[in-house]
Amino acid sequence: MFGQSVPVNRPLERGKRNYNRREAEERFAHVFEPVAGDRCIYCGMPSEGKVDHQPPVYVLHRFANGGLVTKRDIQRQFGQCKLVPCCTICNMGLGAYHGADDNERRREIVGWFLEDDRFPDDKFVLHMGDRLIEQRAEGKRGTEIYAFPGVGRSIYIHTLVGFIEGDFDHFDGFPGWLRLVQLELAEWLRVEPGRKAQYFLDMARLESYKLLPHARSDPRGQFE
Numbered sequence: 001m002f003g004q005s006v007p008v009n010r011p012l013e014r015g016k017r018n019y020n021r022r023e024a025e026e027r028f029a030h031v032f033e034p035v036a037g038d039r040c041i042y043c044g045m046p047s048e049g050k051v052d053h054q055p056p057v058y059v060l061h062r063f064a065n066g067g068l069v070t071k072r073d074i075q076r077q078f079g080q081c082k083l084v085p086c087c088t089i090c091n092m093g094l095g096a097y098h099g100a101d102d103n104e105r106r107r108e109i110v111g112w113f114l115e116d117d118r119f120p121d122d123k124f125v126l127h128m129g130d131r132l133i134e135q136r137a138e139g140k141r142g143t144e145i146y147a148f149p150g151v152g153r154s155i156y157i158h159t160l161v162g163f164i165e166g167d168f169d170h171f172d173g174f175p176g177w178l179r180l181v182q183l184e185l186a187e188w189l190r191v192e193p194g195r196k197a198q199y200f201l202d203m204a205r206l207e208s209y210k211l212l213p214h215a216r217s218d219p220r221g222q223f224e
């Protein structure tokens with residue numbers, strides 16, 4: 001009745017199996033089909049070989065619930081599982097969030113970057129981001145503007161919201177100014193290793209990703 005599924009760590013009781021990301025990725029690797037492309041399917045940034053699991057491996061781990069599942073069980077529940085090109089920043093924004101479709105996932109990502117009502121100054125940060133981008137477009141400033149996280153937030157908000165609202169459905173449809181600043185941001189992020197992950201934290205105003213267990217293991221109460 002379990003088809004071709006493989007037994008896993010029998011001593012652990014059903015439902016008590018701890019989540020080990022690496023183990024789970026290995027266990028479920030065979031159900032994911034890679035999707036070709038070199039741009040993040042959520043925001044259009046160069047993906048640079050990085051991918052996102054749809055659905056997240058953690059979701060399959062929860063679905064298996066410490067027991068046995070077949071590929072067919074998984075596909076019946078989630079449809080075709082895909083490995084999609086995805087930038088580091090969108091990947092961190094998603095954590096283990098599943099969502100119904102790509103636009104719902106974009107809403108989840110952009111939620112990290114939108115204005116934070118708890119801090120009145122935050123409106124000013126986003127306003128400054130927009131201003132710096134304008135000045136860059138007018139040639140009054142150089143690529144140093146990308147060091148300011150308000151600039152990155154503004155770019156991510158424009159691309160993600162543009163996709164969500166149907167202003168474009170592909171990188172090729174971006175307005176010229178957005179295409180240019182996104183490419184420059186991608187170059188700026190590529191200069192130092194680890195800069196992308198740090199930039200996500202800066203844009204989301206976080207000290208550390210490790211402080212967000214809800215994002216990685218039980219994202220936004222999806223399983224409650």
Ligand SMILES: [Zn+2]
Pocket residue numbers: 040041042043044045086087088089090091
């Ligand atoms: Zn992205």
